[in-house]
Amino acid sequence: MAGVLDTAATVSWIRAIGAVIAEQEQHLTTLDRTIGDGDHGANMRRGFAAVTEKLDGEFADPEEVLKTVATTLISTVGGASGPLYGTAFLKGSMAVKGRAELDGAGVAAFIRGAADGVKARGKAEAGDKTMVDAWLPAAEAAEAAAADGADAQAVLSAAAAAARKGAEETEPIVARKGRASYLGERAIGHRDPGAESTAFILGAAE
Amino acid sequence: MAGVLDTAATVSWIRAIGAVIAEQEQHLTTLDRTIGDGDHGANMRRGFAAVTEKLDGEFADPEEVLKTVATTLISTVGGASGPLYGTAFLKGSMAVKGRAELDGAGVAAFIRGAADGVKARGKAEAGDKTMVDAWLPAAEAAEAAAADGADAQAVLSAAAAAARKGAEETEPIVARKGRASYLGERAIGHRDPGAESTAFILGAAE
Amino acid sequence: MKKLINDPEDVVRESVQGFGHAHDDILTVFEEPPFVIARKDAPVAGKVALxxxxxxxHEPLHGGFVGRGMLDAAVPGPVFTSPTPDPILAATKAVDSGAGVVHIVKNYTGDVLNFETAADLALAEGIEVETVLVDDDVAVKDSLYTAGRRGVAGTMLVEKIAGAAAERGDDLAAVAEIGRRVNANTRSMGLALAPCTVPHAGEPSFTLxxxxxxxxxxxxxxxxxxxxxxxxxxxxxxxxxxxxxxxLPIASGDxxxxxxxxxxxxxQSELYIVYRRVAEVLAERxxxxxxxxxxxxxTSLEMQGASVTLLKLDAxxxxxxxxxxxxxxxxxGL
Amino acid sequence: MKKLINDPEDVVRESVQGFGHAHDDILTVFEEPPFVIARKDAPVAGKVALxxxxxxxHEPLHGGFVGRGMLDAAVPGPVFTSPTPDPILAATKAVDSGAGVVHIVKNYTGDVLNFETAADLALAEGIEVETVLVDDDVAVKDSLYTAGRRGVAGTMLVEKIAGAAAERGDDLAAVAEIGRRVNANTRSMGLALAPCTVPHAGEPSFTLxxxxxxxxxxxxxxxxxxxxxxxxxxxxxxxxxxxxxxxLPIASGDxxxxxxxxxxxxxQSELYIVYRRVAEVLAERxxxxxxxxxxxxxTSLEMQGASVTLLKLDAxxxxxxxxxxxxxxxxxGL
Ligand SMILES: Nc1ncnc2c1ncn2[C@@H]1O[C@H](COP(=O)(O)OP(=O)(O)O)[C@@H](O)[C@H]1O
Ligand SMILES: Nc1ncnc2c1ncn2[C@@H]1O[C@H](COP(=O)(O)OP(=O)(O)O)[C@@H](O)[C@H]1O
Ligand SMILES: [Mg+2]
Ligand SMILES: [Mg+2]
Ligand SMILES: [Mg+2]
Ligand SMILES: [Mg+2]
Structure with missing residues (x-):
């Protein structure tokens, strides 16, 4: 990946997400079977397969790519993750409106928009054992890296590392949102599937 | 058992049947599960438990004992074996009407009456893989023994041995009556549960 | 074996009690002799009873089909075991209005013999009985050399249609005739993906x-x-x-x-997938x-599987x- | 995993097609966007739609409850996954007669969010929508700290009673109000003896x-x-x-x-054994x-288990x- 995310590089990144998600479908499903209802892998695969099909089209700028991802996810994923990832990409895209390419700060703005969007839409707080626990640290890490002058790729890497750590840290806690919340103490020791898929999305370009 | 079956000895024999059947319930059920519907053990246990409860009453002669067995089986067993054993004891009892005690010939008459009754009621022939395959050779063996002057106990023993052999010989054949007939060739190699219970009934006094 | 039951011995009694309580607006359960499930308004004057x-x-068969327009009484035996003649006779007497009673009997040796005895006893008490034997299962071949075809899912169609005939006022012979006609035009066949376990047996009837x-x-x-x-x-x-x-003698246009x-x-979703294919094949023909x-x-307790039944209809x-x-x-309609 | 299915990907489509064909006298299935099951005579002039x-x-929920006196449309998502807003919006538009539409939504994050989006989009097209959230499952405690109680079996009671209110001509607010009243007076709790297997997951959701x-x-x-x-x-x-x-605030005499x-x-026999005990306990109280x-x-596919629901009734x-x-x-009644 280049130091900036132009339209083509944004498309490549999304394509890479599609590949990672397809590869990790079973893993995500297994996580979701343990503390949810076992469909997160299939949901994400279905959504990003539809997204990938749209990537052959013409896009004016990164915002348009990211908005297409958003609307496609909203209309193909369903479940909790569909509206939440839809909102993430929608609010993220709105945060980079008008930019022909995303530098480090642009990527950080996208991730912050996405993180805040997910948090607002799902009404989850940090520590509720949801994808918010990956998005929020990712946004902070991205902003810190961008402030240090990191380029697009480096900002995305910093965000991915933080998301992965955030996903891991969902393991020891009980859930307060999503299906896992029904399990009470029994969710302890298991990773949140949505936090895991967020880490895959942010890490797909690596 | 004595050389003749008086009323008390008839009651003892029936009581012994109840004990054997209770002991063999699981075995009969297993046979029936393999080529039938898995209830023969429970059916027989239910029936002879009810019969046993009736044995404390007063009986005028062996016929009355045997008729009580018949009506009790008819009204408690159900399934195919209920009416068939009911008929066996009913027709058998009619064959010994008026006898205060059964000598060898009397026992043989009972068994012949029972065998012919079962055959007529169920419309099964020898070799159809049913309890008829135990009753018919038992009747023949009983008559032969009685003709040789055997006493009640010896006649019953001869009948039991023949019934046991008849039950064994149901193994290699296909069934033409009862539930096992639905299985075609797949019934081959398995013993008919009703033939087995007939052998237990006739052998209970040993 | 894991079941929502108390003592295996009590399964039928407790289930029929619960059933009777849940449907006390349409039927009555008599426990002695065990068990008779009779239509609330039985005997219905002038009507042939079923x-x-x-x-x-096999629930809902038969108790679930007791009520207006279908059965007047059902007699549930122990699990998978035909009832004895006593409750069949009691049911027959309870629902006879004088117009006679049709016994609808699935063709199994046990059912046939026990219903036969009950019919004899009913006749001895002056009740006319006609027996309709159901044997719709084409899985049983060579019926000359077996106990004959079994009565399976088609039974409910015989009960529905003969029940409606009785309800509209047909006489004993006519109700029995239409029941036999339904049976003659019905064929069924079933499959299982997983077996069932009879409560008192404790082990599955077969393993797959x-x-x-x-x-x-x-x-x-x-x-x-x-x-x-x-x-x-x-x-x-x-x-x-x-x-x-x-x-089944059936042709294009039927x-x-x-x-x-x-x-x-x-x-249910799987049953509709099966139905979809049946509709497809019949449309092709x-x-x-x-x-x-x-x-x-x-049904067959918790067995996993399905059967398909076709009934060739007339007007x-x-x-x-x-x-x-x-x-x-x-x-x-009610 | 052993199921009566073709490709796991096609389970919902084929099952809904079969369902549509089997019940074409009362409903119509639209496949694009996938899927909407609508009452045959929708939109019904002047009637609030559900x-x-x-x-x-979860069949028969929801498609099995589409028809006169209950739902105007049902939107089945993939197995155990809320549908997306598109078909919900399509269903809403298809059944709205101008009197407004009530969305009956089981309280799961996915269902809530997708119905929310669909309601926003419907409003943007000038359709009034009221949402009734169902959350009858008392198994979920501490609801302040969770996604809240789940909507389970009580949903069918909300659909039945609100559906009847719409059918008799109640307006949008009144239909939503009675739906919420039913929910407020309903509590459920369930158990499983054996889990189910989602077709595309291929393995049981848990093991026992x-x-x-x-x-x-x-x-x-x-x-x-x-x-x-x-x-x-x-x-x-x-x-x-x-x-x-x-x-549930309930007392002797209620x-x-x-x-x-x-x-x-x-x-079914086991469900009646459970019913028998429920009746016994309530009688005691x-x-x-x-x-x-x-x-x-x-339902939950082929899961073995049962739930009990109580609804405190008023006239x-x-x-x-x-x-x-x-x-x-x-x-x-029809
Ligand atoms: N209120 C919420 N806020 C943020 N994320 C949530 C919320 N509820 C659920 N999630 C996320 O959604 C994930 C589950 O997605 P998925 O399995 O696709 O949907 P569903 O739960 O409807 O089956 C969870 O692992 C969690 O990360
Ligand atoms: N037509 C028949 N004639 C003689 N015996 C029969 C006939 N049909 C069945 N049987 C006997 O009945 C036995 C089965 O009895 P049981 O299991 O108690 O009844 P069911 O078959 O109704 O479950 C068979 O093993 C067989 O010996
Ligand atoms: Mg899930
Ligand atoms: Mg048997
Ligand atoms: Mg049986
Ligand atoms: Mg889901």
Whole structure:
């Protein structure tokens, strides 16, 4: 990946997400079977397969790519993750409106928009054992890296590392949102599937 | 058992049947599960438990004992074996009407009456893989023994041995009556549960 | 064996009690002799009465079909075991209005013999009884050399249509005749993906591994004639339909009723996948599906599997099938 | 995994197609966007319309409740996955007569969010939407700290009673109000003896050994809050009833509706054993069971288990529950 995310590089990144998600479908499903209802892998695969099909089209700028991802996810994923990832990409895209390419700060703005969007839409707080626990640290890490002058790729890497750590840290806690919340103490020791898929999305370009 | 079956000895024999059947319930059920519907053990246990409860009453002669067995089986067993054993004891009892005690010939008459009754009621022939395959050779063996002057106990023993052999010989054949007939060739190699219970009934006094 | 039961010995009694309580608006349960489930308003003056019964474990058959427009009484035996003559006789006496009683009997040795005795006893008490034997299961071949075809899911169609005939006022002979006509035009065949466990047996009636299917199963957990490797729902449905269509005299232009019946443990969504294929095949052959019913009606405890039944309809059978019915398991027009 | 299916990808499509064909007298299936099951005569002039939906695998919920007196449309998502906003919006538009649409939504994050988006989009097109959230499952405690109580079997009661209110001509606010009133007076709790397998997952959602029972399961194959050693049906029923009776403000002399619901793979006979115990306990407490319904209504594929639901009735709810209904899964008075 280049130091900036132009339209083509944004498309490549999304394509890479599609590949990672397809590869990790079973893993995500297994996580979701343990503390949810076992469909997160299939949901994400279905959504990003539809997204990938749209990537052959013409896009004016990164915002348009990211908005297409958003609307496609909203209309193909369903479940909790569909509206939440839809909102993430929608609010993220709105945060980079008008930019022909995303530098480090642009990527950080996208991730912050996405993180805040997910948090607002799902009404989850940090520590509720949801994808918010990956998005929020990712946004902070991205902003810190961008402030240090990191380029697009480096900002995305910093965000991915933080998301992965955030996903891991969902393991020891009980859930307060999503299906896992029904399990009470029994969710302890298991990773949140949505936090895991967020880490895959942010890490797909690596 | 004595050389003749008086009323008390008839009651003892029936009581012994109840004990054997209770002991063999699981075995009969297993046979029936393999080529039938898995209830023969429970059916027989239910029936002879009810019969046993009736044995404390007063009986005028062996016929009355045997008729009580018949009506009790008819009204408690159900399934195919209920009416068939009911008929066996009913027709058998009619064959010994008026006898205060059964000598060898009397026992043989009972068994012949029972065998012919079962055959007529169920419309099964020898070799159809049913309890008829135990009753018919038992009747023949009983008559032969009685003709040789055997006493009640010896006649019953001869009948039991023949019934046991008849039950064994149901193994290699296909069934033409009862539930096992639905299985075609797949019934081959398995013993008919009703033939087995007939052998237990006739052998209970040993 | 894991079941929602108390003592295995009490399964039928407690279940019938619960059933009676849940449906006390349409029926009454008598516990002695055990058990008779009778229509609340029985005997209905002047009406021919219908009595059916057999082993328990096939619910909603038969108790679920007691009520206006269908059965007057049902006699549930122990699980998978025909009831004895006593309750059959009691049921027959309880519902006879003087117009006679039709016994609808599934063709199993035990059911036939016990109903036969009960009919003899009823006759001795002056009650006229006609017996309609149901034997719709084409899985049983060579019926000359067996106990004959079994009565399976088609039984509910005989009960529905004969029940409507009785309700409209047909006499004893006519009700029995239409019942026999339905049976003569009905064919069924079933399969199992997983067996059931009789409570007092405690072990499954047969075992299947993760890739096996039993074709031609009966409704008592008895194994079928053939065990094959699992195939797609469409291919399995074709295996059920083929022997039915070979046996039932039916041609392009004919009207049929399709019944896709679950064996108890099959999700409804799967039954509709089977129904979809049946409709597809019949459409290809130019046969009109004019009535259809999909659900768990004649079951085998928690067995996983399904059966397909076709009934070749005529105008009278169609009209009687459509007639109002109000039972626990079938209800329309009322 | 052994199922009567073709490709796991096609389960919902093929099942809904079969369902549509089997019930083409009362409903129409639209496949694009996938899927909308609409009442045949929708939109009904002047009538408030009811739309529900959610993941598939709970059949007959929701499609089985489409028809006169109940839902105007149902939107089945993939197995256990909420549908996306597109078909919800399509359904809303298809059934709106101008009198407005009530969305009946089970309280799961996915369902809530997708219906929310669809309602926003409908409003943007000038359609008034009221949402009734169903959250009857008392298994979920501390609801302040969770996604809140789940919507489970009580959903069918909300759909029945609100559907009858719409049918008699109530306006949008009134239909939504009675739906919320039913929900507020309904409590449910379920258990599983054996889990279910989502077709595309291929493995059971949880595993239980031969002696274990999950108490407090949801309807998506999610495990419950507690795993215990199996007990008698009566003891297990008490475990379901207790938290319901603790939570529902109910007293001696009150009227209740009892729903004993099977999870899909439970024989009917076992559901009646559970019902029997519920009736016994309520009788002891002086609570009158004035309505009762037993069967597989809100299922979890082939899961073995059951749930108990109590609805504290008032005169209006009773009258609306009794009102005629004609759907694939519930029918009376028509
Ligand atoms: N309120 C919420 N806020 C943020 N994320 C949530 C919320 N509820 C659920 N999630 C996320 O959604 C994930 C589950 O997605 P998925 O399995 O696709 O949907 P569903 O839960 O409807 O089956 C969870 O692992 C969690 O990360
Ligand atoms: N027509 C028949 N004639 C003689 N015996 C028969 C006939 N049909 C069945 N039987 C006997 O009945 C036995 C089965 O009895 P049981 O299992 O108690 O009844 P069911 O078959 O109704 O479950 C068979 O093993 C067989 O010996
Ligand atoms: Mg999920
Ligand atoms: Mg048997
Ligand atoms: Mg039997
Ligand atoms: Mg889901």
């Amino acid at each position: 009595v059916s019964g057999g082993g328990s474990g 591994d993760e890739t096996e299917v039993e074709i031609g199963i009966g409704i008592h957990g008895e194994p079928g004639r053939e065990r094959i490797a699992i195939e797609s729902a469409d291919a399995l449905t074709d295996r059920l339909l083929e022997p039915i269509l070979e046996d 009207d049929v009723l399709v019944l896709v019946n679950g064996m108890g443990g099959t999700p 130019g046969i009109s599906v004019t009535r259809k019913i999909v659900g768990n009606y004649v 009278e059978m169609t009209e009687l099938y459509d007639a109002p019915v109000h039972t626990a398991a079938l209800r329309w | 739309v529900s939906g959610g993941g598939s695998g 050994d031969e002696t274990e029972v999950e108490i407090g399961i949801g309807i998506h194959g999610e495990p419950g809050r507690e795993r215990i050693a199996i007990e008698s049906a009566d003891a297990l029923t008490d475990r379901l009833l207790e938290p319901i009776l603790e939570d 009227d209740v509706l009892v729903l004993v619901n099977g999870m899909g793979g439970t024989p 002086g609570i009158s069971v004035t309505r009762k319904i037993v069967g597989n209504y809100v 209006e709810m009773t009258e609306l529950y009794d009102a005629p209904v004609h759907t694939a899964a519930l029918r009376w």
